[in-house]
Amino acid sequence: MAAIKSAAEAxxxxxxxxxxxxxxxxxxxxxxxxxxxxxxxxxxxxxVICNDLGSHNEGLGVLLLQNKIKKAIGxxxxxxxxxxxxxxxxxxxxxxxxxxxxxxxxxxxxxxxxGFLTPVGVGTELAKGRDVIHFQGxxxxxxxxxxxxxxxxxxxxxxxxxxxxxxxxxxNFNPIMATAAKCCIAEVDEIVEAGELSPEEIITPFLYxxxxxxxxxxxxx
Amino acid sequence: MAAIKSAAEAxxxxxxxxxxxxxxxxxxxxxxxxxxxxxxxxxxxxxVICNDLGSHNEGLGVLLLQNKIKKAIGxxxxxxxxxxxxxxxxxxxxxxxxxxxxxxxxxxxxxxxxGFLTPVGVGTELAKGRDVIHFQGxxxxxxxxxxxxxxxxxxxxxxxxxxxxxxxxxxNFNPIMATAAKCCIAEVDEIVEAGELSPEEIITPFLYxxxxxxxxxxxxx
Amino acid sequence: MLTxxxxxxxxxxxxxxxxxxxxxxxxxxxxxxxxxxxxxxxxVYLQSENGILGVGPYPKAGEEDxxxxxxxxxxxxIVPGASFFDSAQSFGQIRGGHIDxxxxxxxxxxxxxxxxxWLVPGKDVLGVGGAMDLVxxxxxxxxxxxxxxxxxxxxxxxxxxLPLTAKQAVxxxxxxxxxxxxxxxRLILEEITSDFSLADLRSVTTARYEISxxxxxxxx
Amino acid sequence: MLTxxxxxxxxxxxxxxxxxxxxxxxxxxxxxxxxxxxxxxxxVYLQSENGILGVGPYPKAGEEDxxxxxxxxxxxxIVPGASFFDSAQSFGQIRGGHIDxxxxxxxxxxxxxxxxxWLVPGKDVLGVGGAMDLVxxxxxxxxxxxxxxxxxxxxxxxxxxLPLTAKQAVxxxxxxxxxxxxxxxRLILEEITSDFSLADLRSVTTARYEISxxxxxxxx
Numbered sequence: 001m002a003a004i005k006s007a008a009e010a011x012x013x014x015x016x017x018x019x020x021x022x023x024x025x026x027x028x029x030x031x032x033x034x035x036x037x038x039x040x041x042x043x044x045x046x047x048v049i050c051n052d053l054g055s056h057n058e059g060l061g062v063l064l065l066q067n068k069i070k071k072a073i074g075x076x077x078x079x080x081x082x083x084x085x086x087x088x089x090x091x092x093x094x095x096x097x098x099x100x101x102x103x104x105x106x107x108x109x110x111x112x113x114x115g116f117l118t119p120v121g122v123g124t125e126l127a128k129g130r131d132v133i134h135f136q137g138x139x140x141x142x143x144x145x146x147x148x149x150x151x152x153x154x155x156x157x158x159x160x161x162x163x164x165x166x167x168x169x170x171x172n173f174n175p176i177m178a179t180a181a182k183c184c185i186a187e188v189d190e191i192v193e194a195g196e197l198s199p200e201e202i203i204t205p206f207l208y209x210x211x212x213x214x215x216x217x218x219x220x221x
Numbered sequence: 222m223a224a225i226k227s228a229a230e231a232x233x234x235x236x237x238x239x240x241x242x243x244x245x246x247x248x249x250x251x252x253x254x255x256x257x258x259x260x261x262x263x264x265x266x267x268x269v270i271c272n273d274l275g276s277h278n279e280g281l282g283v284l285l286l287q288n289k290i291k292k293a294i295g296x297x298x299x300x301x302x303x304x305x306x307x308x309x310x311x312x313x314x315x316x317x318x319x320x321x322x323x324x325x326x327x328x329x330x331x332x333x334x335x336g337f338l339t340p341v342g343v344g345t346e347l348a349k350g351r352d353v354i355h356f357q358g359x360x361x362x363x364x365x366x367x368x369x370x371x372x373x374x375x376x377x378x379x380x381x382x383x384x385x386x387x388x389x390x391x392x393n394f395n396p397i398m399a400t401a402a403k404c405c406i407a408e409v410d411e412i413v414e415a416g417e418l419s420p421e422e423i424i425t426p427f428l429y430x431x432x433x434x435x436x437x438x439x440x441x442x
Numbered sequence: 443m444l445t446x447x448x449x450x451x452x453x454x455x456x457x458x459x460x461x462x463x464x465x466x467x468x469x470x471x472x473x474x475x476x477x478x479x480x481x482x483x484x485x486v487y488l489q490s491e492n493g494i495l496g497v498g499p500y501p502k503a504g505e506e507d508x509x510x511x512x513x514x515x516x517x518x519x520i521v522p523g524a525s526f527f528d529s530a531q532s533f534g535q536i537r538g539g540h541i542d543x544x545x546x547x548x549x550x551x552x553x554x555x556x557x558x559x560w561l562v563p564g565k566d567v568l569g570v571g572g573a574m575d576l577v578x579x580x581x582x583x584x585x586x587x588x589x590x591x592x593x594x595x596x597x598x599x600x601x602x603x604l605p606l607t608a609k610q611a612v613x614x615x616x617x618x619x620x621x622x623x624x625x626x627x628r629l630i631l632e633e634i635t636s637d638f639s640l641a642d643l644r645s646v647t648t649a650r651y652e653i654s655x656x657x658x659x660x661x662x
Numbered sequence: 663m664l665t666x667x668x669x670x671x672x673x674x675x676x677x678x679x680x681x682x683x684x685x686x687x688x689x690x691x692x693x694x695x696x697x698x699x700x701x702x703x704x705x706v707y708l709q710s711e712n713g714i715l716g717v718g719p720y721p722k723a724g725e726e727d728x729x730x731x732x733x734x735x736x737x738x739x740i741v742p743g744a745s746f747f748d749s750a751q752s753f754g755q756i757r758g759g760h761i762d763x764x765x766x767x768x769x770x771x772x773x774x775x776x777x778x779x780w781l782v783p784g785k786d787v788l789g790v791g792g793a794m795d796l797v798x799x800x801x802x803x804x805x806x807x808x809x810x811x812x813x814x815x816x817x818x819x820x821x822x823x824l825p826l827t828a829k830q831a832v833x834x835x836x837x838x839x840x841x842x843x844x845x846x847x848r849l850i851l852e853e854i855t856s857d858f859s860l861a862d863l864r865s866v867t868t869a870r871y872e873i874s875x876x877x878x879x880x881x882x
Contacts, residue, residue, distance in 0.1 A: 104334070108337070112340065113325070113338055113339060114337075114338030114339070114340060114354075114356050114359060114361040115337070115338045115356055115357075115361075116334050116337040116338070117335030117336045117363075118333075118334060118335070119333065131356075135336055135363065135365070136335065136336075138335060140336075142338075144356070144357060165421065166421075167421075168420070198422075199389070200387075200388075200422065201419075201421065201422045
């Protein structure tokens with residue numbers, strides 16, 4: 001069952017050095033209120049697990065410019081020119097994973113799997129440092145799961161238990177990240193009573209969600 | 222895009238020796254119209270991939286009594302006493318997989334994975350014949366994916382493209398089986414126009430579905 | 443001599459005390475199912491591995507929904523806030539440790555916490571269901587079982603002789619006479635019922651176990 | 663001399679001819695995106711790896727939905743029968759071979775069908791996106807690219823010198839002058855445009871290729 005908190009309260013426990021997942025694909029599905037709260041929070045030396053790093057001074061780009069991000073694990077950091085700059089200057093470590101392997105590794109963590117065999121990336125530079133396994137006649141990378149301390153996600157509507165539904169392409173990495181962290185904090189537009197969402201349409205069942213934050217509860221929007 | 226056919230037409234191409242997935246958990250979510258059509262169809266020597274074999278002369282139990290099933294791969298064949306009888310008499314091969322590994326193996330097939338590392342079953346009889354892998358400090362079974370020639374599934378409503386929604390606990394193995402076979406045949410109560418199902422509530426996108434059959438189109442119900 | 447019903451009721455009642463507000467629990471078939479009868483007043487949510495979070499009470503006769511059963515194939519209802527999902531997602535919840543507790547039956551539990559509960563001796567190997575997944579995945583695994591077999595043989599044993607469900611997976615054993623917990627791999631007796639002596643218990647328990655310095659006597 | 667726009671239009675038009683009614687296609691950024699302009703009259707469904715099946719045309723200015731973008735981060739609309747899903751499901755569709763065709767750009771294609779399209783020389787390795795997944799997963803991989811680099815260097819080469827996206831993954835190459843297909847691991851020239859000679863083509867293509875006995879000339 002989820003607790004309802006302000007953005008600042010929700011992220012208050014996040015310590016320096018934490019591993020944090022951030023949902024979103026570009027700005028869509030990005031927990032902007034929570035990111036704004038993190039910008040006001042002292043935690044640094046963070047490892048962020050996210051598809052991208054937003055853009056210049058936008059989304060996670062804000063935290064990057066604050067030198068709070070030690071390492072980024074994801075698939076597409078190109079749209080934020082600061083990522084390249086910080087990387088070149090040795091201020092940012094990057095672990096690049098093909099987007100589908102990245103998504104699947106997050107899901108695997110949430111589903112208690114020890115890893116999976118993927119044909120994607122075999123024979124490329126991104127196979128370096130990975131275990132390569134021959135199984136049933138084909139070559140695969142053994143991709144380990146991606147776990148985190150926190151998942152900061154964005155949904156559209158929550159019920160008071162913490163069940164979530166999303167909006168359009170805002171779903172992206174949010175439902176899988178919700179499953180893969182010790183603590184899942186969901187930023188939502190609206191919180192309704194339990195029972196108001198149809199049992200057939202709930203995408204994230206409440207057992208994954210620890211804290212609900214109303215969007216804009218830090219005047220971030 | 223899915224074609225709409227009668228049950229008999231839909232299954233007409235199924236040959237002896239085929240590997241067929243059947244959705245359902247007990248009777249709930251079981252494609253009963255399609256099973257009834259198969260009972261009238263000459264194909265035998267089938268390998269069925271299904272959680273259970275129904276009950277005596279019910280569900281897949283009907284095909285079992287017709288000696289059409291050579292092998293069953295699944296997790297819980299206990300409720301059908303004929304399964305034990307046929308197994309003892311050497312008329313039925315059984316491959317038993319823990320239910321979660323079974324579900325995940327079907328999903329893995331649909332998602333193009335070569336297998337996955339599961340902690341479930343390690344140290345048990347069901348690990349026999351499996352590869353056991355030590356990875357990141359823990360012992361896992363390397364479970365290969367489960368593919369099939371056909372998936373015979375049951376949903377509640379389809380649209381004309383083949384998008385599907387399910388009913389309550391009738392979802393069970395159906396959405397994952399839809400992804401894991403060369404040909405997916407879905408038995409549904411109702412077919413509506415494309416656009417009538419909400420894009421947020423569609424569980425099985427149409428690209429997985431080849432043939433739609435209206436439930437009862439063989440007078441099976 | 444306790445009747446079978448009395449034994450089961452005792453076990454279920456005691457197991458229910460382990461459940462706290464907000465917990466998500468998966469109950470196995472048999473005695474564990476009865477636990478639901480004793481959680482009134484607590485907000486405990488039941489997961490059923492066939493794809494339901496938020497299982498409610500059994501429906502009244504005539505009000506069954508044909509598409510709504512639990513993993514024991516019984517018709518059920520749902521509570522507000524319930525949701526449905528497919529089997530891969532369901533076992534993702536289970537294997538991923540998102541179900542707080544599973545209460546499940548046992549044929550044998552070893553003194554190192556191994557569990558055997560899926561293969562009845564002399565019967566064919568035709569069903570494993572979700573037992574292995576539940577026992578490996580749940581952070582808290584409670585075995586709710588009668589203390590001995592119908593034939594009076596110990597079920598809490600030095601080593602399982604029946605095929606294993608999982609190794610070192612059990613956290614707690616609740617029987618009609620006793621409560622045991624595993625601490626650091628050692629089996630500790632924590633409670634005994636007032637109608638059973640320590641000597642009685644020893645005589646029906648072949649596993650080695652220690653007696654907690656804070657042993658409780660449960661008045662029955 | 664063709665303008666950049668003319669080259670792109672030619673490539674996109676020709677690539678669109680590969681698409682048939684009922685196909686599900688994923689279009690990469692750049693030239694592949696333009697293919698959508700030439701499929702009118704065909705029921706082709708576009709998948710976008712950020713979680714949409716059934717992408718529609720770009721919205722009119724002022725009618726953008728802030729929650730609805732494609733993988734190129736452009737606002738889009740959806741068609742009737744579209745659906746949304748998460749990224750793991752999306753790449754399950756892609757890796758599992760359920761997207762019939764992907765049309766994607768290329769920096770280099772080797773004569774054995776290797777593709778390099780993610781790492782621009784001299785730039786930092788900061789983005790791979792879904793390219794590797796798409797190229798490995800799709801049953802039909804079409805590379806839609808200008809025939810040479812801006813500097814006039816061959817892109818269809820004996821061996822990729824840039825870091826690979828995938829090995830032996832390409833089925834077809836469409837440029838402003840030619841169409842090549844891989845058959846049994848061999849690169850075959852199947853079409854050439856009427857404004858380009860075989861000698862011209864050879865001079866800008868360093869890969870070894872065979873000329874199909876049924877070579878078509880495409881009048882442009």
